[in-house]
Amino acid sequence: MILIRLALQTVVLALAQLWGNKFRAILTMLGIMIGVGAVIATVGATEGLKAYVLKEFDSFGPRKVWMDGTVPRKLRGRVSWSQFDLRLSELEYLRKNCTTIDAITPMYFTGATVRSADESRQSISVTGVWPDWHEIEKRVAIKGRPLIQTDIDEIRNVCLINDKGIQELQLDADPSGDYILVNDRRFLIVGVVETKDVAQGFPGGGEARTELYIPVTTALSMQPRETVSFALAQLKDAKDAEEARAEISSIFRRLRKLSGEDENTFVVEAVQSVIDQINRLATGITVAAAGLVAISLLVGGIGIMNIMLVSVSERTREIGLRKAMGARPSIILVQFLVEAVVLCMVGGLIGIAAGLGLVAAAGQIPGSPLKDAAVPLWAAVIGVGFSALVGVVFGMFPAIKASRLDPIVALRHE
Amino acid sequence: MPTPVIEISGITKAYKMGEEVVGALRGVDLRIDRNEFVAVMGASGSGKSTLMNILGCLDRPTSGRYILNGQATEKLSAGALAQVRNKEIGFVFQTFELLPRSTAVVNVALPLVYSRKFWWGTARRAREALKSVGLGDRMTHRPNQLSGGQRQRVAIARALVNEPSLLLADEPTGNLDSKTSEEIIALFRDLHQRGQTIVIVTHEEDIAGHAQRIVRLRDGKVVSDFPTATDPVHRDFLDRAAQASARAAGQAAVGSESRPTHESRAAQTGGSA
Ligand SMILES: Nc1ncnc2c1ncn2[C@@H]1O[C@H](COP(=O)(O)OP(=O)(O)O)[C@@H](O)[C@H]1O
Ligand SMILES: [Mg+2]
Numbered sequence: 001m002i003l004i005r006l007a008l009q010t011v012v013l014a015l016a017q018l019w020g021n022k023f024r025a026i027l028t029m030l031g032i033m034i035g036v037g038a039v040i041a042t043v044g045a046t047e048g049l050k051a052y053v054l055k056e057f058d059s060f061g062p063r064k065v066w067m068d069g070t071v072p073r074k075l076r077g078r079v080s081w082s083q084f085d086l087r088l089s090e091l092e093y094l095r096k097n098c099t100t101i102d103a104i105t106p107m108y109f110t111g112a113t114v115r116s117a118d119e120s121r122q123s124i125s126v127t128g129v130w131p132d133w134h135e136i137e138k139r140v141a142i143k144g145r146p147l148i149q150t151d152i153d154e155i156r157n158v159c160l161i162n163d164k165g166i167q168e169l170q171l172d173a174d175p176s177g178d179y180i181l182v183n184d185r186r187f188l189i190v191g192v193v194e195t196k197d198v199a200q201g202f203p204g205g206g207e208a209r210t211e212l213y214i215p216v217t218t219a220l221s222m223q224p225r226e227t228v229s230f231a232l233a234q235l236k237d238a239k240d241a242e243e244a245r246a247e248i249s250s251i252f253r254r255l256r257k258l259s260g261e262d263e264n265t266f267v268v269e270a271v272q273s274v275i276d277q278i279n280r281l282a283t284g285i286t287v288a289a290a291g292l293v294a295i296s297l298l299v300g301g302i303g304i305m306n307i308m309l310v311s312v313s314e315r316t317r318e319i320g321l322r323k324a325m326g327a328r329p330s331i332i333l334v335q336f337l338v339e340a341v342v343l344c345m346v347g348g349l350i351g352i353a354a355g356l357g358l359v360a361a362a363g364q365i366p367g368s369p370l371k372d373a374a375v376p377l378w379a380a381v382i383g384v385g386f387s388a389l390v391g392v393v394f395g396m397f398p399a400i401k402a403s404r405l406d407p408i409v410a411l412r413h414e
Numbered sequence: 415m416p417t418p419v420i421e422i423s424g425i426t427k428a429y430k431m432g433e434e435v436v437g438a439l440r441g442v443d444l445r446i447d448r449n450e451f452v453a454v455m456g457a458s459g460s461g462k463s464t465l466m467n468i469l470g471c472l473d474r475p476t477s478g479r480y481i482l483n484g485q486a487t488e489k490l491s492a493g494a495l496a497q498v499r500n501k502e503i504g505f506v507f508q509t510f511e512l513l514p515r516s517t518a519v520v521n522v523a524l525p526l527v528y529s530r531k532f533w534w535g536t537a538r539r540a541r542e543a544l545k546s547v548g549l550g551d552r553m554t555h556r557p558n559q560l561s562g563g564q565r566q567r568v569a570i571a572r573a574l575v576n577e578p579s580l581l582l583a584d585e586p587t588g589n590l591d592s593k594t595s596e597e598i599i600a601l602f603r604d605l606h607q608r609g610q611t612i613v614i615v616t617h618e619e620d621i622a623g624h625a626q627r628i629v630r631l632r633d634g635k636v637v638s639d640f641p642t643a644t645d646p647v648h649r650d651f652l653d654r655a656a657q658a659s660a661r662a663a664g665q666a667a668v669g670s671e672s673r674p675t676h677e678s679r680a681a682q683t684g685g686s687a
Contacts, residue, residue: 009527020515321511324472325572326500326528328493407472411511 007338014339017311018346028307029347031300032390035293036348036383040355040375042289045362048373050282057275062238064136064271065101067248068230072263084265085227088216090255094233098251100244102236103132106216106228114212115181116169124165126182126212128219128228136234137196144176144191147215151190155217159187162195165210182212183222241272297386300347301394308340308398319402320410333403340395341388348387352380417484419580419611420446420469425478427464427634438464439475440634446613448579451606453622453642454615456631462615465631466584469613470505471495483579500528504573506583510565512557518544518568519553525576543571547601563594570601574610581605583614587621599624619651 018025069084088106095104108128114121131147134140141160151158159182166175175189193213216228235244248268252258256265312319319332327335356375363370427439438461446452456462467473468480471487480487482502490498499505504525512521523540544553547567557565566586573581583602587595595618603624606612614625622628628645630638642648 317511318513321513322524322528323496324470324499324505324511325525326496326576328496328528330493331528408467411472411507 014342032347035296036351037354044359044375104233105130128216141191241270305394316413323407329403336399341391344391453625504578508585
């Protein structure tokens with residue numbers, strides 16, 4: 001109890017001591033300030049950057065898996081790029097046999113001239129898909145109906161159109177039931193999907209245009225061909241990204257009769273894997289920063305120890321007096337320890353403020369990816385906590401020294 | 415027989431100075447009862463401060479027993495000794511030893527900070543102690559805004575604030591002029607009259623004359639221990655002082671019965687014991 005009361009008094013005393021030696025205190029705290037400021041700024045920037053990147057990836061959907069054919073490095077330049085394109089039959093096999101995914105759709109992109117009663121547009125994006133496309137891309141039919149398996153099986157000339165297309169082709173507000181011409185073939189509009197903005201810099205990004213979605217079987221029959229541009233699938237569980245990639249790979253390898261040494265002739269990427277990598281990278285940066293900061297805190301701690309030793313020696317008489325007046329060694333120890341901790345924590349708080357300021361300033365730069373960056377609370381707590389720890393660790397030796405002073409010797413000290 | 419405040423026997427204190435050992439105290443026995451007012455005298459280096467520091471539990475003897483208010487102090491830990499200092503002892507130093515940047519009240523409150531007895535009203539107690547030494551109007555002055563006598567009063571207030579059973583003062587007037595010294599010693603007399611047990615160190619006979627009892631040290635040993643009124647050295651001093659003042663009073667009054675005030679005072683305090 002007496003220790004608590006004394007600790008409180010000591011905090012006040014320590015603050016007064018700091019205030020009395022402002023300049024010296026600030027110089028002493030510099031190491032801690034820089035250390036904590038650096039960790040706050042680094043963590044804030046890393047977390048901000050991570051959040052920014054992840055938000056972009058999140059717009060893809062974290063359960064999404066992307067797969068495509070590719071030419072192995074060894075064969076590059078010797079075979080045509082289209083040789084290893086994904087075949088519809090492969091995707092059908094995958095749909096039936098892959099346990100880690102719950103939806104899959106081929107994506108076949110082509111361009112077409114599209115005509116309505118009043119308008120004609122060239123090189124309109126026409127995409128051949130399966131009904132799962134709605135689920136995977138989270139694009140429901142807002143009017144009419146979605147694509148259904150029967151459209152695929154019967155190779156129907158039906159299409160979905162987006163909002164933008166209704167505008168550009170001057171169709172009715174609800175055009176389902178109307179017909180348009182796609183490369184002079186009559187297509188029945190069965191439904192409308194929302195125009196989805198894709199972030200700039202990603203495929204299909206930029207200003208939205210007319211889009212048509214048709215059964216992939218219909219799209220391929222117009223060419224005709226059997227391979228698609230790529231395929232998208234959806235994981236049953238985002239946690240299983242790596243398992244899913246492994247399973248899909250092994251299925252493809254079996255289908256493509258690749259053995260032992262053969263390189264993959266396809267790629268499988270899960271958005272979640274990329275997200276995991278980004279998270280790992282961010283953690284790595286944070287850990288590296290923490291390491292650097294630990295060094296700077298160490299340096300700062302040595303500064304604290306030095307100044308506390310100076311303080312003990314300057315105040316030897318005062319210590320002697322306090323002991324003569326009945327201060328027990330433990331109380332003197334606590335007093336000096338509290339002083340070191342207060343010194344470090346004030347330094348830490350200033351460092352946190354500086355770090356926050358730095359992150360906020362970086363966020364003010366126009367177009368900065370850090371504009372929504374927020375320093376997580378845990379970083380601030382750890383910052384203050386570590387400062388306090390440095391105070392305890394490096395204040396301990398001077399405090400023990402003070403507590404062991406002999407009262408008479410201390411009082412005689414000049 | 416009531417328990418004495420101080421009971422020491424066979425106290426020695428040796429300092430190692432390189433190869434040779436200096437015996438600052440070489441077997442001191444002393445008993446001081448409640449409400450005694452004792453002056454410790456002796457030449458410089460005779461061991462007065464060493465003895466006081468041991469009595470004040472600031473220092474430990476090399477050998478010997480020290481029983482303070484019935485409690486043996488030899489076996490106490492540094493922490494326990496600190497508590498004894500805090501509870502039982504008020505110490506007044508020759509050089510005041512005030513915290514230079516703190517006000518009089520804060521200085522006086524210092525022992526209360528480390529006290530288990532007084533939790534609340536530390537500031538009030540400190541103010542009362544300052545009033546009792548006549549510094550009611552100097553509460554918020556810092557040491558450098560006070561005269562030497564006032565500083566020593568602050569130090570005395572600090573020594574008294576925790577109501578110690580023993581007040582120790584090592585040459586409390588050593589840094590003061592004679593008029594201020596008189597005021598300070600009057601304060602001690604006043605405290606004694608109110609029941610305080612006091613031991614002071616001094617090398618001035620006239621200061622010692624205010625005490626009831628004079629203990630003389632030489633080379634770390636007690637060489638005499640008398641009530642002030644019967645102490646031969648002090649009587650000698652008084653006689654010579656009387657002669658000097660008689661001479662000064664002028665030839666007209668030769669052989670008159672003018673007695674120095676000190677003696678009457680000493681006789682008075684000696685008689686009340
Ligand atoms: N810390 C010390 N180290 C060595 N010798 C000391 C120490 N303190 C006192 N002495 C010696 O002990 C003797 C008594 O000292 P002290 O008690 O201070 O005398 P006084 O107060 O009577 O002048 C002196 O000879 C002094 O030199
Ligand atoms: Mg001395």
